[in-house]
Amino acid sequence: MVVFAGQGDARRSLSLLWRGEVTAPPRVGPGPRPRLSVDAIVAAxxxxxxxxGMAALSMRAVGERLGRTAMALYTHVPGKSELLDLMYDAVHAELPSAYPESESDDWRAPLTAWAGEVLEFYVRHPWVLQVSQARPVLGPHEYANLDTLVRLLGATGLPARTVRRLVGTLFPLVQGSARTVADARRAAGATGSSDEEWWAARAAALTELVPDFAERFPAVVGLEREGAPEPNPEDGEGKDLPYPEREARETFRVGLGVLLDGVEAARAGQGPTTDTGRP
Structure with a gap:
C-alpha cells in the first residue's frame, strides 16, 4: 500500500510541521492519561x-490509545492526512545530523555511516517506506536529513548536478534494502510458514513441473551455483540473523560499496560527473 503525503490543507499542514523544534516522539504506554497536544497525538x-502497520492507523484508533474520542483530536490536528505528514517528519528527528569526520579527508566513512543509520531507521519504522517519495512532506526533520546527505556528498568534490543525482540514487538503494529486511522479518508471521518451509515446498514443485529449468535459465542457475553465499556463517556480522535478512543486509553492504566505488572513480576523472554522462 502506497500512501501519498501532503494531501491535507497545505497551509495548515506546513504550519503544524514548522510549529517549532520537537524531538523524536515520546513513547506512549500505560500510565496517567497524557495531556492532549499535537506531540501526544503524533506519538500515539x-x-x-x-x-x-499503516492499515491500523485512524483518528479513532489514535483517540482510543490516548483515552479520548476522535473528535477531541481535531482541535489539534485537522485530519489523518495532516497527521501522516506530522508522523513522517517527527520520526525523522531520530536521525543524526552530524557524522564523525576523518582527519584523512575520508568522505566515504561518513556516507557509509549515514546509509547504515537510515537503513536501521526504516527497519524500525517500516510504515515510513509506504509513504511515496513522489511528493515530499517538506518538514524540518525531513529537510535536516536531506541536508546532511547533501553535505556529506558535497565533501566528495563532485559537481552539484552529480551530487543531485547521487541523492536520488542513494535514497532508493537504502529504502529498497530496508524494505527487504522489514519484509523478511514479517514474512513468517504474515504467511504462517517459515522461509525453509516455503522454499522447500516450491523447490520440489518447480523441479517436478519444470524439469528443464536449468536449460531454460542457465544464467540464473549459474549465478546461484557460483555466487551462492555461505549458508551458515559461524562468525561475523549477522551470523545470528535469519537467512533472508542476512542476505538483504549483505546485498545492501555490497551494493553501497559498489556505488561508492563509482563515486571514487568519478572523483578520479574515470567516470561520469554530470547528469548528462559527460566527464
Whole structure:
C-alpha cells in the first residue's frame, strides 16, 4: 500500500510541521492519561503504525490509545492526512545530523555511516517506506536529513548536478534494502510458514513441473551455483540473523560499496560527473 503525503490543507499542514523544534516522539504506554497536544497525538499515531502497520492507523484508533474520542483530536490536528505528514517528519528527528569526520579527508566513512543509520531507521519504522517519495512532506526533520546527505556528498568534490543525482540514487538503494529486511522479518508471521518451509515446498514443485529449468535459465542457475553465499556463517556480522535478512543486509553492504566505488572513480576523472554522462 502506497500512501501519498501532503494531501491535507497545505497551509495548515506546513504550519503544524514548522510549529517549532520537537524531538523524536515520546513513547506512549500505560500510565496517567497524557495531556492532549499535537506531540501526544503524533506519538500515539507513530506507536500504532510501528506496532500494527499503516492499515491500523485512524483518528479513532489514535483517540482510543490516548483515552479520548476522535473528535477531541481535531482541535489539534485537522485530519489523518495532516497527521501522516506530522508522523513522517517527527520520526525523522531520530536521525543524526552530524557524522564523525576523518582527519584523512575520508568522505566515504561518513556516507557509509549515514546509509547504515537510515537503513536501521526504516527497519524500525517500516510504515515510513509506504509513504511515496513522489511528493515530499517538506518538514524540518525531513529537510535536516536531506541536508546532511547533501553535505556529506558535497565533501566528495563532485559537481552539484552529480551530487543531485547521487541523492536520488542513494535514497532508493537504502529504502529498497530496508524494505527487504522489514519484509523478511514479517514474512513468517504474515504467511504462517517459515522461509525453509516455503522454499522447500516450491523447490520440489518447480523441479517436478519444470524439469528443464536449468536449460531454460542457465544464467540464473549459474549465478546461484557460483555466487551462492555461505549458508551458515559461524562468525561475523549477522551470523545470528535469519537467512533472508542476512542476505538483504549483505546485498545492501555490497551494493553501497559498489556505488561508492563509482563515486571514487568519478572523483578520479574515470567516470561520469554530470547528469548528462559527460566527464
Amino acid at each position: 499515531a507513530v506507536a500504532i503504525a510501528d506496532e500494527e
